Amino acid sequence: MKKNLLAMSLVIALIPVTANSSxxxxxxxxxxxxxxxxxDEQLYGYDDTLDFKxxxxxxxxVKSDLGEKLSVTAQLLGRGQDDFDVxxxxxxxxxxxxxxMTINAGRLRTPFYKYSDFKDVGYAYDWLRVPxxxxxxxxxxxxxxxxxxxxxxxxxxxxxxLIFGGYDGTASLSGTQVNATIDNVAGITWELAKDAFSARxxxxxGKTSIETTxxxxxxxxxxxxxxxxxxxxxxxxxxxxIDIDDESSNFTGIGLTYDDSDWIAVAEYTRVEVENSFVAxxxxxxxxxxxxxxxxxxxxxxxxxxxxxxxxxxxPYTAVLPPQLLVPVQGLVASQERDASTWNIGVRYDFHPSAxxxxxxxxxxxxxxGQRNGLLAFGVDLVF
Amino acid sequence: xxxxxLAIVLLLxxxxxxxxxxxxxxxxxxxxxxxxxxxxxLTRLYTGRSSALAAVNIAESSPLRGQFDxxxxxxxxxxxxxxxxxxxxxxxxTPPLELATEAAVxxxxxxxxxxxxxVDASSVTDAVKVVLTLN
Numbered sequence: 324m325k326k327n328l329l330a331m332s333l334v335i336a337l338i339p340v341t342a343n344s345s346x347x348x349x350x351x352x353x354x355x356x357x358x359x360x361x362x363d364e365q366l367y368g369y370d371d372t373l374d375f376k377x378x379x380x381x382x383x384x385v386k387s388d389l390g391e392k393l394s395v396t397a398q399l400l401g402r403g404q405d406d407f408d409v410x411x412x413x414x415x416x417x418x419x420x421x422x423x424m425t426i427n428a429g430r431l432r433t434p435f436y437k438y439s440d441f442k443d444v445g446y447a448y449d450w451l452r453v454p455x456x457x458x459x460x461x462x463x464x465x466x467x468x469x470x471x472x473x474x475x476x477x478x479x480x481x482x483x484x485l486i487f488g489g490y491d492g493t494a495s496l497s498g499t500q501v502n503a504t505i506d507n508v509a510g511i512t513w514e515l516a517k518d519a520f521s522a523r524x525x526x527x528x529g530k531t532s533i534e535t536t537x538x539x540x541x542x543x544x545x546x547x548x549x550x551x552x553x554x555x556x557x558x559x560x561x562x563x564x565i566d567i568d569d570e571s572s573n574f575t576g577i578g579l580t581y582d583d584s585d586w587i588a589v590a591e592y593t594r595v596e597v598e599n600s601f602v603a604x605x606x607x608x609x610x611x612x613x614x615x616x617x618x619x620x621x622x623x624x625x626x627x628x629x630x631x632x633x634x635x636x637x638x639p640y641t642a643v644l645p646p647q648l649l650v651p652v653q654g655l656v657a658s659q660e661r662d663a664s665t666w667n668i669g670v671r672y673d674f675h676p677s678a679x680x681x682x683x684x685x686x687x688x689x690x691x692x693g694q695r696n697g698l699l700a701f702g703v704d705l706v707f
Numbered sequence: 708x709x710x711x712x713l714a715i716v717l718l719l720x721x722x723x724x725x726x727x728x729x730x731x732x733x734x735x736x737x738x739x740x741x742x743x744x745x746x747x748x749l750t751r752l753y754t755g756r757s758s759a760l761a762a763v764n765i766a767e768s769s770p771l772r773g774q775f776d777x778x779x780x781x782x783x784x785x786x787x788x789x790x791x792x793x794x795x796x797x798x799x800x801t802p803p804l805e806l807a808t809e810a811a812v813x814x815x816x817x818x819x820x821x822x823x824x825x826v827d828a829s830s831v832t833d834a835v836k837v838v839l840t841l842n
Contacts, residue, residue, distance in 0.1 A: 347801070349795055349796070351796060382796075384796060386798065386801075394798075396798040398796065413798065415798065422758065432797070440793070440797040441793045441796050441797055444792050444793070446789055446792050447792045447796070448789070471799075473756075478747075480756055584781060584786060615783075615786075618785070673785040676767055676785070676788070677788065679785070706796075
């Protein structure tokens with residue numbers, strides 16, 4: 324913890340304070356606690372012990388305007404689930420090409436969703452957390468370049484974003500953190516807003532590799548062992564069809580919002596596909612409705628996840644596969660099956676000009692495992 | 708006659724205590740500025756969707772701030788703060804400069820041809836030009 328504070332103060336101390344640069348420091352924090360409603364239930368990293376660490380976070384952002392339309396922004400964020408170890412969530416330089424065009428380069432947020440850019444800034448939205456059924460994909464940051472262009476089309480506000488770069492980090496697979504990369508990421512997002520309505524469209528492509536070999540399928544039997552056994556049986560084409568090695572991937576997202584300052588309605592649909600791999604195509608969506616009563620905003624939302632296991636990839640091989648290999652192949656492919664729906668009900672209470680209290684109950688119905696998980700969480704989001 | 712005047716004074720005094728004092732708000736620009744401002748454009752300026760003029764706010768501690776947020780921008784102060792935190796923490800924008808007093812707002816607008824601000828309509832001086840009155 325001391326090391327983290329030292330890192331933060333060093334970064335702040337290193338920011339030049341000269342006559343020509345203006346530096347601003349802002350921050351946000353969330354202190355949240357949660358507990359599941361039953362002893363055999365787990366959801367979003369919580370179990371039946373009250374936990375204050377899992378979703379708590381604190382961040383400091385330093386932005387230095389260097390003049391001549393150039394600025395540098397760094398956001399340091401520490402998450403309770405990582406023992407508050409601080410890392411750079413964003414770090415980029417920004418150059419304003421004109422009044423309505425900006426280019427940023429560095430570590431950026433992958434613009435999958437409407438709330439991607441500020442999903443850690445709980446104060447910016449009403450929910451206790453962004454809907455995990457849609458936002459739980461991972462691959463949050465990429466290193467690269469992004470270009471923004473804003474325009475007014477009649478009386479519609481348009482924001483166009485192009486992004487290029489790559490992801491180099493980890494992915495969660497069957498509960499194991501493994502190395503993952505997405506190369507040659509290219510994407511476009513387009514948001515249109517008029518009065519209370521806004522619509523957003525996102526499309527990204529890339530080449531995904533996930534190091535699955537260390538993932539355990541059974542005691543002393545990993546995915547890597549399976550690939551070796553398949554290759555030894557002359558089934559290399561099946562390995563190629565299953566593994567996640569430089570596979571063409573695409574993401575499509577559509578979002579709609581209505582916010583007239585009394586009522587707020589949001590819905591997003593996303594589709595994720597990693598071709599030529601055991602990863603199931605994910606088709607997820609949510610819809611949310613809230614109503615503001617002065618300082619109180621109660622809301623209700625529903626999330627749906629539908630990932631069908633790609634059983635077709637091993638079907639041509641079922642006749643030739645020995646059972647001791649067919650069973651683990653089936654198991655690996657089936658592990659990606661997910662059919663779940665979640666109800667959330669909660670409230671935001673603006674009790675302070677810079678802080679909001681939130682409470683949310685979530686109930687996930689997992690049809691794949693035949694299990695229901697309930698979670699009660701509450702906390703405070705603030706900005707400073 | 709006297710008693711009728713007295714009645715009016717009493718009535719005014721009574722209404723003054725019964726209702727919260729909500730003043731008209733004058734949106735002010737530099738006298739050199741010939742902008743014709745619409746309420747729509749005002750909202751755009753104070754939500755960061757337009758940077759045609761450099762908006763200034765009065766500090767949150769002033770009751771005028773909350774009234775302007777509601778009447779001028781159509782949002783509660785908390786909603787606007789949530790909106791600006793989206794822009795700040797994605798590096799997309801910086802909220803309007805905050806000044807402590809109405810006098811400071813008038814001085815800032817009088818000295819900056821590109822500035823826009825607001826004060827209580829009764830505080831307006833010749834140093835600035837009123838482009839909109841919100842009531």
